[in-house]
Amino acid sequence: MENNERGCNFATQSEEEMDLRRGPWTIEEDLILVNYIATHGEGRWNSLARCAGLKRTGKSCRLRWLNYLRPDVRRGNITPEEQLLILELHSRWGNRWSKIAQHLPGRTDNEIKNYWRTRVQKHAKQLHCDVNSKMFKDSMRYVWMPRLAEKIQAAATGSGNTSNNSNSHPNLTADQKAPLEYYTHLHHASHSLNKYDFDGDSQNKKNFTPENSSTTTTTQVVSPVSDLTDYTFPANSSDFQSAPFQFEESLISPLGYFNHGLVEEKGWLDGDISENTWIMEDIWCFQQQFCNSI
DNA sequence: AACGTAACCAACCGCCACTCT
DNA sequence: GAGAGTGGCGGTTGGTTACGT
Structure with missing residues (x-):
């Protein structure tokens, strides 16, 4: 068992073993990600994904946060x-x-x-x-x-x-x-x-x-x-x-x-x-x- | 109303650069 | 210096919605 800097335990697993999710994010996943980042901050995406309990790759979490969930993301038509x-x-x-x-x-x-x-x-x-x-x-x-x-x-x-x-x-x-x-x-x-x-x-x-x-x-x-x-x-x-x-x-x-x-x-x-x-x-x-x- | 097409956009993929051990 | 891990970037894909016929 591995113990990382975020204080969570996880075993090194392949993507298959972790049964990673793909495709559109659910509201629940969004909430988990937002709440986790609000508490722990962003970065170290792979460990963040594991520690937050998200069955997503770190890349996927990063993308979702940067392109959609970040509070300062502007939505709507390009002016x-x-x-x-x-x-x-x-x-x-x-x-x-x-x-x-x-x-x-x-x-x-x-x-x-x-x-x-x-x-x-x-x-x-x-x-x-x-x-x-x-x-x-x-x-x-x-x-x-x-x-x-x-x-x-x-x-x-x-x-x-x-x-x-x-x-x-x-x-x-x-x-x-x-x-x-x-x-x-x-x-x-x-x-x-x-x-x-x-x-x-x-x-x-x-x-x-x-x-x-x-x-x-x-x-x-x-x-x-x-x-x-x-x-x-x-x-x-x-x-x-x-x-x-x-x-x-x-x-x-x-x-x-x-x-x-x-x-x-x-x-x-x-x-x-x-x-x-x-x-x-x-x-x-x-x-x-x-x-x-x- | 049904179907086909176009437009939009979220998400994924592959590559590269950087950092750390 | 080598290799693994990670983050970032640009290209691409595929699902959904809007629009036209």
Whole structure:
């Protein structure tokens, strides 16, 4: 018989011998786990499972606690603010779900991963492209994320006033405010493209195609966050004063996507319009702007 | 109402890194 | 240094629910 640091006795047994349970957790199991952790704390999951009398693996207990039972777990729909942050952080870190989750208080890596796989990959499918492709990433950055930011701003002001005043989002964390302000600015920039005088850069415009865009300045417009540094954005929106020009110079032309039949009207318009941020308005808007500017 | 499909999400699996003996 | 134990992470699966026909 073994005696561990938690003061409980148990024999070393294989999973078969212990007749471990699998599948959905029962209310009784949840109660046992919660009560045990409340008394003894978390960690040492294998011994915790044995000592609590749960016929579960330590891994299973840990997962259940972290993803469901923890008191600070947030439940319910992913908010637009959180969506924007997920998209931004994923573009930076890729499938580092745990790292991304650290910037979304109360959200678990599993939840974010599920969100990504169900919602985001669905959009990629609609575009007939891979979720990791440059085309999809650019579409996300220049269509979806600015629109999300605009949507958040509109909801915050409640009057369609979409100023970048961060004071209009008192409930957002700093992590959420920074990309919000950045992409709102991008959104404004995209809608202002045809207002700018591009003549001084006509050569650049003529040469601008999806094929060559990646070799020019495409990466300059991405949010000013180094892959090697922690997540930071400019402290205020005035730091983005030059964004419209950077935007025009580096943006991969949506025309390239639309003209190749990669976007189907069906699918983009299907479903809940409030959830479907990829709507024809965006497509026509971008088409119009680039027809005017080229 | 019945059936099929899509979407969602909890849970599991396998791998890797770290720690301890 | 080797091996076992453990925790953490990302990928995948399967059950349930929602929705469309």
